[in-house]
Amino acid sequence: MDAFFQINGKKNDPNFISMKMFNEALKRKKSNDQRSLSPFKENLDLFYLSLLVGLKFNVKSEIDHYELGELTDEWTKELSENSNAKDYIIALYLIQITKKEEDKSKIKIILNKSLDHKKRTTLSNNGLKEIHEYCFGGYEKILDYFEKQTPSSIVDFLVKYKKLIDSSA
Numbered sequence: 001m002d003a004f005f006q007i008n009g010k011k012n013d014p015n016f017i018s019m020k021m022f023n024e025a026l027k028r029k030k031s032n033d034q035r036s037l038s039p040f041k042e043n044l045d046l047f048y049l050s051l052l053v054g055l056k057f058n059v060k061s062e063i064d065h066y067e068l069g070e071l072t073d074e075w076t077k078e079l080s081e082n083s084n085a086k087d088y089i090i091a092l093y094l095i096q097i098t099k100k101e102e103d104k105s106k107i108k109i110i111l112n113k114s115l116d117h118k119k120r121t122t123l124s125n126n127g128l129k130e131i132h133e134y135c136f137g138g139y140e141k142i143l144d145y146f147e148k149q150t151p152s153s154i155v156d157f158l159v160k161y162k163k164l165i166d167s168s169a
Contacts, residue, residue, distance in 0.1 A: 002125060006043060007136060009067040017143060017150060019046055020069065025150035026157055040154070043071050047135055048089065049161065054138030055096050056165060061136040063129065090115075090122060093131055 006023075010016035026040040040046070054060065097114060098107050114127035121128060145164045151157035 002119070002121075002128065004044060004047060004071040004121075004128075005063075005068040005132060006047060006071050007066045007139060008069040011065055011067065015148075017148065019043075019050075019139060022046060022139075022143075022150050025152075026154055046139075047071065048085075050139035050142060051089065051131060051135040052092070052138065053141050053164065054134030054136070055092050057138070057141060058096060059137035059141055060130075060133035061140050063132055063136065066136060086122075093127070093134070096134070097130070 006019040007016075008018050008020065020043070023040065023043055023046045026046065094111065094114065098110050101107050101110065114124055114130065115122060116124040116127070123131060142161070142164065145160060151160065
């Protein structure tokens with residue numbers, strides 16, 4: 001795996017809401033509705049927010065459960081060049097996968113297995129796969145929190161997302 005993917009569907013679940021469908025409810029539009037104020041520009045925006053939920057709650061979902069659609073082979077320009085957000089996301093991921101390990105040599109093995117500084121994503125194939133598992137677990141948690149519905153507005157999404165992130169469940 002050397003690209004970012006989104007969920008187009010879930011195997012054996014015809015009613016599953018794809019990430020693309022969920023994202024369309026949030027994405028900035030050039031109309032007069034509320035979405036014209038949305039901060040969502042890229043399809044990867046929902047990926048990042050789902051990943052944060054997966055990391056916060058330590059939930060993963062196996063990639064094999066889904067039908068996937070390719071998003072891109074690198075981080076968005078806004079995230080990698082215009083801010084340090086990519087580094088923060090990778091740091092949160094590394095904290096999650098090493099937090100129960102105290103042996104420095106084992107931590108080094110985990111880091112070497114997860115990172116590849118020669119790639120534009122800075123992640124090895126294993127690290128990129130694991131980030132997807134956290135993202136997809138986080139997306140499932142978001143869907144559950146939204147009662148398997150797309151948000152009615154960007155404000156609805158942001159309010160509920162904040163409550164989810166602030167919760168301990």
